[in-house]
Amino acid sequence: MEYKPTIGLEIHVQLATKTKIFCGCSTEFGAEPNTNVCPVCLGLPGALPVLNEKVVEYGTKLGLALNMRINKTSTFYRKNYFYPDLPKGYQITQYSIPIASEGFLEVKTSKGKKKIRILRGHIEEDSGKSIHTGDITESEYSYIDFNRSGVPLMEIVTYPDIETAEEAYEFLVLLRKTVRYLGVSSGDMEKGALRCDVNISVSKGETLGTKVEIKNLNSFRSVRRALEFEINRQIETLKKGGKIVQETRHLDERTGETKPMRTKEELNDYRYFPEPDLPPLTLTDEYIEKIKETIPELPNEKEERFIKEYGISEDYAHEIAASIEVAEYFEEAAKLTGKPKEVSNYLMVNIMKFINENGKSIKEITFGAKEFKELLDLIDSKTISKNIAKSVLEESLSSGKTPSQIVEEKGLKQITDTGEIEKVIDEVIKENPKPVSQYLEGKKQVMGFLIGQIMKKTRGKANPKIASKILIEKLNALK
Amino acid sequence: MDLKKYEKLAALNLSEEEEKRISKDLTDIINYFEVLKEVNTDNIEPLVYTKGAKLFMRKDEKQKSLDKELLKKNRELFNSNFYRVKKIIGD
């Protein structure tokens, strides 16, 4: 029997409100230390929390998008522990009844689709930030900035349904897409807007193995690496007859190994009890319904619809639907041009390349649906060839000029005037007696050379179909 | 009652003499709580919020934060505006 990993995720999603969860201080990232603070988020004596309605709205929205049940009554609790970045000595969080319960996300992996269940989603306040100068082990002091204290979070806890590092990775990716679709979080792991802790054990059979927690994973890659390493470590340990110790580990980014965190000699008894400063949060059916109406089509749904409705490839659909902006861009252009396949091609190949190389977002480019239509119409009307179209597109992306403008200015119009083409062909026949006679002798492969000569003379603007038709006619007439 | 354990959770460290005194008081007080056992509370909801309590939600609007001069009146700030504490053991 094989060892099977069992993995659960706890993800903190920072909600993108303007102000903190319990006070009117700004949530702006990167402000001067301790400037976005007030009596409430600094834990001054006598200050009281007042709930930000946007936090509830975003929490509800995210809960619904993750297929969760929104609890019409949820409660706030105090979680008690001492830590210098926790100004009140307790964190206000949800405990017995969170705002959202029981949902799932369906992820796509190399082995197919998989439903990962979500246990709960609760809203809570973030702590401040402790900063250590120099070497952690050497420095005598910690420096504390309370700007982050009170920034709203929604913690998403999954069931231990995850079995591979890939599934965990895909879950996180889909979660990020979802929060970005909803506009409830920036989803930036690097800025701490998504933070992930994982619980992992391996076992044979039904009885679960000893659980290890890996904390402070701050990039998608870290989650994947940490899990890959840890799964392997646990299996190898067990195979050698060793035992897994229940502990908290962290990922050493340099080596890609997980290592035990030095344990603090502290008891973990959080003494949760109902927060007397905040009566229960009650939501009406109408409220929940109203929020539901604001939820856009989500990444998975969009992806499937794009495949069905526009007939584009699964891979392209997946990539396009990854970002709501790209998806919207695609759809607008697809609708206007009526050529979704071509749009998806140009989009995923040329436009994305330009965006990635220039560090731009799809919103910033001037080449929109209108320009797309122009470009495709130019091809359709045989004004330009597909080859020329690519360079027109690239030129348009970088200069901001419209495709017709570019074709006009650079004289890229395809020559479809047969009279003009005939004139050129006559010249080519005259100038190349040898290949012409070879053709007449039956060597059809010289056609390529002759067409090339025509294109050279017209600087690529001759319509190749028309040119070859006339050339054959003229050559045949010489027989 | 394991007084040391609760001292630790409460970030207190009583002197031996104080421990002795408080320990006896706490035992008496906790024994006094025993009387509650005679009350039948089956199917009774706990009461945390009294009459009329209703959560109010504020708008997501910025309010003025505290001036740092006011913070400095109560604690010196370091390295351009940070609070400073001795290092956290094991961190």
Added chain:
Amino acid sequence: MDILNKTAEEVASIARSGEVSVKEIAEQMINAIKQKDSKIKAFIHIDFDAVIKRAEELDTKKDKSGVLFGVPIAIKDNMNMKNTETTAGSKILSGYTSPYDATVVEKLKNAGALIVGKTNMDEFAMGSSTENSAFFNTHNPVNPEYVPGGSSGGSAAAVKANEVIASLGSDTGGSIREPAAFCGVTGLKPTYGRVSRYGLIAFASSLDQIGPFGKTVKDTAIMLNAIAGFDPRDETSVQTEKEDFTALIGKNIKGKKIGVIKEVQDFKLQEEVKNSFNDTVKALQNAGAVVEEVSIPHLKYALPVYYIIAPAEASANLARFDGVRYGLRVEGKDLKETYEKTRTEGFGTEVKRRILIGTFTLSAGYYDAYYLKASKVRRLISNDFEKAFSKVDALVLPTTSTTAFKLGSITNPLQMYMNDIFTIPISLAGLPAISIPTGTDKKGLPIGMQLVGKWFAEKELLQIAYTVEQELGGKNGI
């Protein structure tokens, strides 16, 4: 004109008319405080220059319509007042300068009050005698050998000693009513949620409520007018219609039903307290009220319930005093030691005792048996009152079973807790209650009776209390 003996209502009207300037009022008050407070020790912080400056400002004001215009008022030192020291009677906050005003402070200022200073209290409002102040004891103005009660002992004493006209206290389990009774002044604990707690240093959040001390029932009503109301900064303040709490004062109480609690008879009362209770019942009957017996079956469980819930909440509320951002900091070799040294040296014994009880009753394995159980019994107590109030308009019972005791005479904490046996049940239910002076014992120490109203029915409660006050002799009780 001597304003020291006047009520808030009278002082405001004198100040408004310009008959006496606010500055002169302030000077009279300051002289009184300078004269008396070295004995009474009601005040922790007072800045005479600032008081004079504020008085001068009030004198230049065109709008003198504030209900407390020019009235000298003291506030308990657990209420934040910007740029002044706010200590809550604790060493851990000594030297702490508050950067903001509590809502009640703002409201008092808006009402034109002259806030004189901050009064002494039991540390973090934990106590019944003000002996738990980290700074000094306050003496009962009636007899300085006796305690003024607590925890708002300074606020009660300052009014009794005519050092101020009125004051604010806070009441968690009786901390306004008990000192009012011991000092012989009127003290009102409003319905939980009536007055904003924003800026009140929390002891037990689900119980704390700010309320006034005054010389008369009407003065407490005027004070309540100034400080009551929903506050968007306090989620537990309740949205109610604005009302005038003096509106029913003077209206007769014929036909009102007043309940006496059967279970109160199970407790031993000092003889004179018992007699005064009977006098009060008679006074109510004389005024046309119908007195009948009601039952609060779970009354005797109130004390243990309170001493589980209040310390549990306090253990969390007081966790913010860690020496990091403000207040006392005693540096240790590392952070953990800094925490422990700061808190162990900064908190007094009673505070540490309650923090430890609260930490214990919330801890894993004990939560259900203590905190949760107590919260359920709290519901039963509240239900008992609800039932009683379906039959009667108000309840009457003694504020305390005895009159004030001598400083230093009670050293056992449980015995000290027993002082609040009649005030705590009402706090647990969140009901409004007022203590009014109804007599004195043979040593001349004041006796207080407690009237309890329905939730948010302060207007009716004050109406009944006023009637009793008039029947029994008027201003300052007997």
